[in-house]
Amino acid sequence: MNIIGFCQSIEKAAHERRGSILARLLSLRDDHIYNRNLTINSNVENVIDDNISNPLNEVVISHLRCLKSLNDKKIMDAYNHQSACTTSVTKLLQLQKEENWSLPLMYTVCLDLRLVAQQAEKCMSQNPGSILEKAAECLMGCFRVCAADNRASDVDTKRLGMLNLVNQLFKVYFSINKLHLCKPLIRAIESSAFKDHFSISQQITYRYFVGRKAMFDSDYKSADEYLTFAFENCHRRSIKNKRLILIYLVPVKMLLGFMPSRKVLQKYDLLQFWELVEAVKQGNLKQIDTVMDKHQSFFIRAGIYLIVEKIKILAYRNLFRKVYLIENTHQIPVSSLQAALKFTGQGDVGLDETQCIVANLIYDGKIKGYISFQHRKVVVSKQNPFPSLSSLC
Template identity: 50%
Template sequence: MNKNISSNINLNDYLNQVNDAHYNQDGEAVAALLSFRQPHVMSHRLNAEKPERAVANIIYPPMDEVVLAHLKVILWYRCGKVLEMWQAQCAMVTAVARFMTESKEENWMLPLMNTACLELRLQSISADAQSARTGATKAGELLEKTADCLMACFRVCAADTRASENDTKRWGLLYLVNQFFKIYFKINKLNLCKPMIRAIESLAFKDQYPLSQLITYKYYTGRKAMFDSDFKAANEALSFAFQRCPRRSHKNKRRILIYLLPVKMLIGYIPKKSLLLKYNLKEFMDVVMAVKTGDIRLLNDAFVQYERFFIGAGIYLILEKLKSVAYRNLFKKVFLIKQSHQLDIAVFTQALKWLRMEDIDVDETECLLANMIYEGKIKGYISHVHKKLVVSKKDAFPPIAA
């Protein structure tokens, strides 16, 4: 990063710094000089209303379009125009894509692309909220347009199929994909993630990306797999993200656990209380205990108590699936108490009634048991004539598999 950027720099000095960094192909310096989050943005001396002549005299095309768009972003920021600022950032990203297209044999500008795309996504959040408030657009509409704008950079990177892995622009794909994930999850269009995932998984060097990018990627692909009910894949991806996430990143590890915990329980693992305490996940305390002991009453109470939290995290419907695991554990307790391989269905009904399911009858209990057998949670069959559950003498309640 260029350490000489000043919060009081004048336009000519600023443009000369950009030109020098461009000439030296210093991607990090160019990214810093064209970032909205650097001190030069605070300089009133950059606020020329018509900077085109100064830019044309110093900056060579096609970089000139990128710089002009960035100066407009600064100008609209000074004017407090959120929507115009977002539009200027869109123009900047489009100009970056054009610049990358014309620089066919180079990838040193990837830091610039990363910065421009990140800042476009961040600005789009405020712009979308303001536009929706005024009724100019629907909520999420500008976020979708942001994703369309980012797609120009994605296509440029994906199209670079040069044999040399060192020079390919495909090194920029994962950062872009993570930006897409953040948008698509926010507007609830997870189906649009599929082509992004295919693009990354097809790369021979996909495991060589920076760890921070890989952790983000695994976090989102794990959540995607969870919503697709592919709990084995979700467990692998989210476990990678949690285990590799630095210990100091306590908030991020907690965020990952919110999705990893339901997945773990759905495939038969019960989290330890110490883990929940360490990451302040009290919302899961009763859920874990209920699933472990088969206490359907406690599980329902936990859903009611923390409904807002679970819905806000988008995991309420996933947690509902844990009822099946809880039923399985309850029925296993009945089996262990009775110590018989032929059990009256009425016994299971009695256990459910004890858990405040007063309206349940034998037929409904039989249906629950049939589902357990179909899902492989119980080995056995139902004797409808004798109203009995007949279970296998070996592994009547096999371990839950993903």
């Protein structure tokens, strides 16, 4: 296909309002990127201006300039051209009143912008995250246009494109560790009348990220709700995606008192958690430290090291429950709990530190009782002194 044929195909797709075809023709992941006949120059730009109406002509020119820069290994230039391409798509959306046929084009151009920005970030030696942050500002331009479309019918509204953009922005904000910027996006989706009209794949991605954010905010009930939805609705053949969801869902479930089975963890190649589950059930604090050291790189790469560390409090609860059963009394000497801690590898723990651990467990509701500092004893309730963890949800 030469440049004239390329322009004619684009103009025809736009005239017939076939957004998916237009998106493919302007994608950085389509086969046309290998077509040498589409090399951009001043003559080619004139041909585009003559054959394609404004502002779509600006989209095409920026697209071909981006292709040239990518072929020349000039990643920063490619990012700048793709950013200009996205800005032109924003103008196109603004001009289209009460119609949304070009949403597939917006999805494609915005995705390509994020991917090119990620490549550009690798070339940056200073100010890490700055390119992606600028890309997010560009994506927000499209988001505002979609969010402000209140005149269209339910079928033709651009608001149906909001969730795709929110998911793109989530991926950017999570990668540059600016999760606070997700809050207004979450509010916009949760208050949207089209909340249940988005595609299931987009809903899964959205709930995956919102679940992760809730986990980092220590809102484990919400994290469980969102991540469980994502896992249960993810296609059963998408093993990689299901595993990714479980990396965050498993520690959340554990913190809520639900221990995963070995069978599930083995199926998704997550047996690192099974060693942790066994140690927690046994109240074996030394084994937990061993597991944390052994799989430290895995937990850090997944961004859950600090979350997994919180699971240690469950091991304290289970250990103290064993002491309670052995002592067979509702007045447990703090010294007995201290001895249990030392026995499981906490060799330098003192009475005061032991009392602090107990106080935290009582505050969290994992132990029903109080500490008698005068008698150095933990007085637990005669009825259900160690509530099941799942009952605390």
